[in-house]
Amino acid sequence: MDQSLTKSDFIGHDDHAPAAKRSWMFARPDHKTGIVSWLTTVDHKRIGFLYGITALFFFLVGGAEALMIRTQLAVPNNTFISAQTYNEMFTMHATTMIFLAVMPLSAAFFNYIMPLQIGARDVAFPRLNGFAFWVFLAGAIILNVGFFHKAGLPDVGWFGYAPMTAKAFSSEFVGDNSTDLWVMGLQVLGVSSVVGSLNFLVTIINMRAPGLTMMRLPVFTWMTLFTAFLIVLSFPAITIALVEVMMDRNFGTNFFEVSGGGLPILWQHLFWVFGHPEVYILILPAMGIISEILPCFSRKPLFGYPIVVFSGAVIGFLGFGVWSHHMFTTGMGTVATAAFSMATMTIAVPTGVKIFNWIGTLWKGHLMMRTPMMFALGFVWMFMTGGMSGIMHSAAPADAQQQDSYFIVAHFHYVLIGGSIFALLAGIHYWFPLMFGRKVSEKAGKWSFWIIFVGFNLTFFPMHFLGLNGMPRRTFTYDGNMGWTSANQLATLGSYILGIGIAYYFIVMIYTYFKGEKVGRDPWDGRTLEWSIPNPPPAHNFDVTPTVHARDAFWYEKTHQAEIAAEKAKKAAEDEAHGGIHMPSNSWFPFITAAGMLIGSLCFAFHYIPGAIVGLGITFFGAWMWSVEGPGGYHLHPTKSDGDASSASH
Amino acid sequence: MSSHAATAGHIDHHHDATTSTGIPNKKLFMWAFLASDCMFFGSLIATHLIYRLHPPAGSPDPRDLFSIELTSGSTFILLMSSLLMALAVNAIQKGNVATTRKMLLGTIIFGLIFLGGQVYEFNHFVKVGGLTLSNSVFGSTFYTLTGTHGTHVAIGVLWLVLMYIRTFKPTDDSNGQGWIAKGALHFLAFAGAVVVGMYTLLALVHAYEEGHGLAYYFSHHFISFGGTIALIGALIWFARSPGPVDFGEANAIDVESMGLYWHFVDIVWIVIFPVVYLLEYIVLP
Ligand code: HEM
Ligand SMILES: [Cu+2]
Numbered sequence: 001m002d003q004s005l006t007k008s009d010f011i012g013h014d015d016h017a018p019a020a021k022r023s024w025m026f027a028r029p030d031h032k033t034g035i036v037s038w039l040t041t042v043d044h045k046r047i048g049f050l051y052g053i054t055a056l057f058f059f060l061v062g063g064a065e066a067l068m069i070r071t072q073l074a075v076p077n078n079t080f081i082s083a084q085t086y087n088e089m090f091t092m093h094a095t096t097m098i099f100l101a102v103m104p105l106s107a108a109f110f111n112y113i114m115p116l117q118i119g120a121r122d123v124a125f126p127r128l129n130g131f132a133f134w135v136f137l138a139g140a141i142i143l144n145v146g147f148f149h150k151a152g153l154p155d156v157g158w159f160g161y162a163p164m165t166a167k168a169f170s171s172e173f174v175g176d177n178s179t180d181l182w183v184m185g186l187q188v189l190g191v192s193s194v195v196g197s198l199n200f201l202v203t204i205i206n207m208r209a210p211g212l213t214m215m216r217l218p219v220f221t222w223m224t225l226f227t228a229f230l231i232v233l234s235f236p237a238i239t240i241a242l243v244e245v246m247m248d249r250n251f252g253t254n255f256f257e258v259s260g261g262g263l264p265i266l267w268q269h270l271f272w273v274f275g276h277p278e279v280y281i282l283i284l285p286a287m288g289i290i291s292e293i294l295p296c297f298s299r300k301p302l303f304g305y306p307i308v309v310f311s312g313a314v315i316g317f318l319g320f321g322v323w324s325h326h327m328f329t330t331g332m333g334t335v336a337t338a339a340f341s342m343a344t345m346t347i348a349v350p351t352g353v354k355i356f357n358w359i360g361t362l363w364k365g366h367l368m369m370r371t372p373m374m375f376a377l378g379f380v381w382m383f384m385t386g387g388m389s390g391i392m393h394s395a396a397p398a399d400a401q402q403q404d405s406y407f408i409v410a411h412f413h414y415v416l417i418g419g420s421i422f423a424l425l426a427g428i429h430y431w432f433p434l435m436f437g438r439k440v441s442e443k444a445g446k447w448s449f450w451i452i453f454v455g456f457n458l459t460f461f462p463m464h465f466l467g468l469n470g471m472p473r474r475t476f477t478y479d480g481n482m483g484w485t486s487a488n489q490l491a492t493l494g495s496y497i498l499g500i501g502i503a504y505y506f507i508v509m510i511y512t513y514f515k516g517e518k519v520g521r522d523p524w525d526g527r528t529l530e531w532s533i534p535n536p537p538p539a540h541n542f543d544v545t546p547t548v549h550a551r552d553a554f555w556y557e558k559t560h561q562a563e564i565a566a567e568k569a570k571k572a573a574e575d576e577a578h579g580g581i582h583m584p585s586n587s588w589f590p591f592i593t594a595a596g597m598l599i600g601s602l603c604f605a606f607h608y609i610p611g612a613i614v615g616l617g618i619t620f621f622g623a624w625m626w627s628v629e630g631p632g633g634y635h636l637h638p639t640k641s642d643g644d645a646s647s648a649s650h
Numbered sequence: 651m652s653s654h655a656a657t658a659g660h661i662d663h664h665h666d667a668t669t670s671t672g673i674p675n676k677k678l679f680m681w682a683f684l685a686s687d688c689m690f691f692g693s694l695i696a697t698h699l700i701y702r703l704h705p706p707a708g709s710p711d712p713r714d715l716f717s718i719e720l721t722s723g724s725t726f727i728l729l730m731s732s733l734l735m736a737l738a739v740n741a742i743q744k745g746n747v748a749t750t751r752k753m754l755l756g757t758i759i760f761g762l763i764f765l766g767g768q769v770y771e772f773n774h775f776v777k778v779g780g781l782t783l784s785n786s787v788f789g790s791t792f793y794t795l796t797g798t799h800g801t802h803v804a805i806g807v808l809w810l811v812l813m814y815i816r817t818f819k820p821t822d823d824s825n826g827q828g829w830i831a832k833g834a835l836h837f838l839a840f841a842g843a844v845v846v847g848m849y850t851l852l853a854l855v856h857a858y859e860e861g862h863g864l865a866y867y868f869s870h871h872f873i874s875f876g877g878t879i880a881l882i883g884a885l886i887w888f889a890r891s892p893g894p895v896d897f898g899e900a901n902a903i904d905v906e907s908m909g910l911y912w913h914f915v916d917i918v919w920i921v922i923f924p925v926v927y928l929l930e931y932i933v934l935p
Contacts, residue, residue, distance in 0.1 A: 124675045194686060202678045206669040232682055236690035244697065247794060252784030255697065255794075261706025261787040270693055624812065628819070628830055 026592075026625065028585045028632055040586035042126035043539055047133050048112030049435070051104045052428075054137060056506070058100035061144075063502060065093035070459075070495040073488050076480035086476040087155040088178075092143075094158035095182070098282065099189050100140050102416070105424050106285035107136075107193075110200055110224045113431060116530035116537065117218045119209025119546045119553075124202040126584045127626065132196035134594030139189035142601055146178055151606070154182035157474070159275065162256035162267035165245050180249060180605040187242050188601050190235045197228035204228075209529070211548035215309075218528045218552075219302060222309050223288025226316040230277045230284070233320070238274035241267060250607070265330060272323035280319045283383075283415060284312060286423030287354060290376050293430050294358055296524055297373035298365025301552055304357045311350035311357075318347045328396045329403050337396045344394035351387055355380065370524070371445030375426030378453050382418025386411055389464065404474070407467025413460045425452070425505065432509070433523045437535045438516035444508045451501030458494025462487040527552040540581050543638040544571045572639040585632035593622030680907040684914045687802075691918050694798055695925060698791040702931045709788050715779040716927050717771075724767030725923050728803075731760035732916045739909045745899040747817055751889075754814045754905075757912065761807040762844060766851075768800045792926065799922055802915045809908055811840050816901075821894040836888040843881035850874045 031037040041047060068089045072080045081089065115123055123129050146153035156164045156179055163169060170179040204217070204225045217225075244255040245267075254260030256267050295302045302308060324332060324340040332340075358380050367373070389411040393399040402408060433439045466487045471478065478484050522531040529546055532554045547567055550556040557564045575581055600615020665672040738753035772793065775781045781789045815833045850871055857867040868875065 125679070198679055198682050198686070201682050202675050206671055206673065206675050206678055208670040212670075232686045233689050236686055237693045240690060240693035240697070243798075244794070247783070247790070253790035253794065254784065254787045255790055260784070260790075261701070261709070262790075263700065263704070266697065266700060270697075273693070625830075627812065628816065628833070 026588045026629075028587060028629075030586065030634075037586065039591050040130075040588050042122070042130055042584050042586055042590075044111045044115050044123050044126070044129060045435075045537055045539075045541075047129050048108045048110075050133050051111055051136070052108035054140065055101050055104035055108060058096050058140060059105070060502075060506070062093050062096035062101050063499060065089045065096065067495060067499055069093060070492045072477065074492040075489070076478055076482075076485055078477050083476040084155065087157075087474075088146075088153040090474060091154050091157050091182075092146075095143060095154065095186075097416070098158060098278070099186070100143070102282050102420050102424065103193065104136055106227065106282070106420075107132075107196060109220070109285065109289065109424075109427055109431070110196075110227075112435065113530055114200065114221050114224050115203065115207070116434075116533065116541060117221045117528050118204060118207060118212055119529050119542060119548065120203060120207040121541050121545070121581065122584065123199050124207055125199050127587050127590050127631070128195060128199050130587070131590035131594055132192045132199065134591050135188060135192035135195065135597060138594050138598035138601070139185050139187075139192060141598060142181055142188055142605065143185035145602065146181060151177035151181060154178045154185075156182060159271055160245070160267075161271075162245070162262075162264035163258065165249070165267075166257060167249050177606055180246075180607075183242050183246050183249070184601040184605040187239060187246075188597060190239050190242075191597070193231050194235050197231040200224055200228045201232065209546050209548050212553070213548075215306065216548055216551045216553070217309075219291035219305070219308055219312075220285075220288035220528075223284045223291070223312055226312050227281050227284045230281050230316055230319065234274045234277035234281070237270050241270035241274070244270075265327075268327050268330065269323070272326045273320075275326065276323040277316075277319045279412075279415070280315055282420045284316070286379065286383075286420045287312065289423045289427040289430070290358065290379055292528065293372050293376040293426055294361045295552075296430075296526055297368045297370055297376070298362050299368070300361060300365045301527075301555075302357070303360030303363070305551060308354060308357050311353045314350040315347060318343065318350070322347060325394060325396075325399070328399045341394055341396045345391065348387065348391050348394070355384055355387075371440060371442060371449060372426045372430035372524075374446060374449045375422050375429065378449065379419060379422040379426065382414050382422065382456070386414025386416075386418055389414065402467060404472055405467035406463040406471045406473055409473050410460050410463035410467060413456075413463070417456055417460070422452075428509070430524070431530075432512065433519045434530060434535050434537070436513055436516075437518060437520075438512050439519045439523055440508055440512045440516060444504075444511075448501055448505040448508055451504060452498060453501075455494050455496070455498030455501050459491050459498055460494070462490045462494075466491075522554075527555040529553050532557060538638070540583060540636050540638060544568045544575065547571070575639070576637065580635035580637040582633050583636055585634060587626065587629060587632070589622045589626035589629060593619050593626060596620070596622055674903045676903050676907045677910070680910045684910065687914065687918075691799075691921070694795045695921065698795045698926065701787045701791050705931075706787060709786055710779070710781055712788065712792075712927075713930070715775055715781060717774075718927060720767065720771065721923065721927055724764045725919065727760050727767075728764045728916050728919055731757045731764070732913050734760060735909045735912045739902065739906050742905045743899065743902045747895060747897055750905065751814060751817050754810055754817070758807055758810045758814065761803055761810065765800060765803055765807070766848065768796065769848075772797075795922060795926065799915070799919060802918070806908075806912050806915055809911070811837065813905065813908055815840075816904075817895060817897045818889070819896045821896045832888070836885075839881055839884040839888060843878065843885055846874055846877045846881060850878050 029036045029040045031040075038046065038050070041050075068081060069086065072078050072086055072089075074080075111123070111129065115121075143154070145151070156170075160179075160182065165179050165183070167176075170176055204221055208217070244253070247253040248255050248257055248262075254262045256262045256264050258264065291302055291308055322340060322344045324336060325344045328337055328340070389407065393402055393408070393411065429440055429445060466484055467473075469483060469487075471482070471484045471488075478488075521533065521535050524531070529548075532546065533542060546553065546557070547564075548556075549560070596615050596618030598615070600612045600619060603609070603611025603615055666674040669675060669678075671678070734753050734756040738750050738757060741747075741749035741753055775792075781792070783789055783793050815836050818833065818836070819829055853871045853874065854867055857864075857870075
């Protein structure tokens, strides 16, 4: 191995000392199973799995909260839940769905699938990856402690508009600390998202298999890259906004305090500078998944690949220039309003382009109507509907009527459920065989698709009319003679059907995990590299790092088998000559560092300063030990016993 | 490095053959993080600017508060620390651990001087200028912005100290983590020297300001003065050459990433300094 290779900073120095020799309390665990192996894991696939399970759990929690909302609105003048509980429910529903369900579920795919698609053994910083997950879990716990504590749940809306977050308002109702929990929880989640995204960014740019040029990257990986960029550049804005609220609440500053000269409108700017890119953070991964599934089940390459990629970049870029379309009614002035209105309309162009590309992919394809494909087609249709109403609000005069009405609620659910959630459910179906070696039965899969599809449209389509008939969003109840009753009843009925569909989907997944039809590798006749490895994938992903010759690299491999086999034998021999495959060791410190953050932030939210200091101390200790621990590692020889050229050269 | 094209086997720190782009992962990571940090400071500076341009009635006038001389001085010190940081990176790229240590120490000291200046300033503004976090939006934004920058500097100093201690990691690590315990003591001595040293220094300034003589100072602050001397002695003792160390050219990328962070924090100050201290704002109607 030549010098420059040993200096690789993602592998670092080899650390051949066996674990037993290390006589200190945080010895590197080398367990392969059991709880310790999960707490200390650095394997991107395991971390992806952890993200997925946690996100699905919170998806159910958020769904239950949504059903509470809908039940309350089922009949006029309902008293099912109190106004205060209603506020808590819609705040937690949205916060949970966005930050604890959709984003981490996307992160699950980024973790599990993206490194496989680029032919990498792991992400660039494996321990940091584990850290991002544990920090995410910490943030999720902080946001939800109100369920178990008299502080109560946050009730300020997921947008936390000032001055609702001011101290004066929160102490009026149940818990004084609920807003502090919201503020701390979101900050902690921000740390997780940014750290995770920096890792993905470096991984995609730096860890691609030989020959995998940027213009050969699978589209899902591209969208991961754009999402990571958006997160890295937009989260700081909300972090600052949250820091400012935290200062207002705890240290008497006046950032948003009108009596002290503060400007609540500043909160809205900072929030939406983050908030609008955030909606693309939610939808771009979905677009990536769709762009994998449609070609696979149309038996055709993606139509207009470069255009799909560039339009993704354009969406990401424009996404930063349109935040004030959420603020048309705040009196920004005509120039600003007109400018943001036009900027918003331009976003429809790259979005529309993508839709045409998907239709182009389907055009004259040999469509295989499997469940993932059904969800993907559902996505295209409903996302288009949501996009259409989006264009309607980009016209400021129309938006002045629609803002804060149910029309908006209809719009963002068409893009968030019809878009993000449908794509994520499609992705779970699509990649399930890769992860667990079993396939969901087509019959059960299609039933779950249809129930969810019908329930969803029944819930949210009537909301367009409710909005146009003047029903404001965030209303806790309404009077019987407003003319809103029947549409609300339809929506509530729909939400139950949707709930049943989701429950059915989960049951089908659990059943499939234990009893589903067993399939070998590559059951869909896939096109990208993740399908080239055995299932379930081994820790080292690829016995031999693939060399990429074309877009849809695995498809190419299938059609050029002889050539690829020779190349692999040569590569395996090289790996062996370099001492085998180097894998990073497990580590306790990502977990410990994140645990310190949980303790510190929770104590701070409850104004218990000694606890906050202890938490900070644990975080510091963990980070310090992490930095001196070194990446460690061990070697694997997956191809050595094959008896071919690889073992001979050793 | 380009002039050494012919030195075969020499490690080129700017190119990592194992990455797709040839850029080391840590460096790319740091650049991306700094892009994120730009947005972070951008949001804070925007907050400050908005309130400077629309000051509420009765806002204090910053011109009555600031001492441009003092802040210019500490700004100069901060910029010079960047020079030392660059020299540290240069030294470690040549494998010169002794010089790296000296330059890291220099950077640490300059960073501490800057922080000391800020502590003095904050203290002065609160006590003399009557500007607090809560009595005006100007105070809120001023302390939050410069305080966040100060926190960045402090994190940088902490990181530098840890890096400095890592330069003592012995090659022979076979007796487990003995050096980590020693490193922890080294760190404690460092932290103690800074805190106690600052305290004695401030006491000296006070004694001087209040017209007490040196004799008074030594008689009243004998313990902290002695403590400072003892802690500095401990630092020198810890810094004895421990034989071959496991820190060298291969760690250049670590020092370089830290250097990028440090330079960035200095550059941000170059933006903050004029925006907060130098510009005179026309108050819009
Ligand atoms: C499970 C089915 C769902 C139902 C029945 C449902 C229902 C609702 C309702 C009725 C509201 C309006 C509350 C109000 O303003 O009074 C709402 C708000 C919201 N929902 Fe959902 N939702 C569901 C799923 C989702 C998903 C999957 C997401 C995210 C991806 C989501 C994101 C949001 C957001 C962001 C709001 C805005 C909250 C606000 O501004 O007040 N919802 N939901
Ligand atoms: Cu928007």
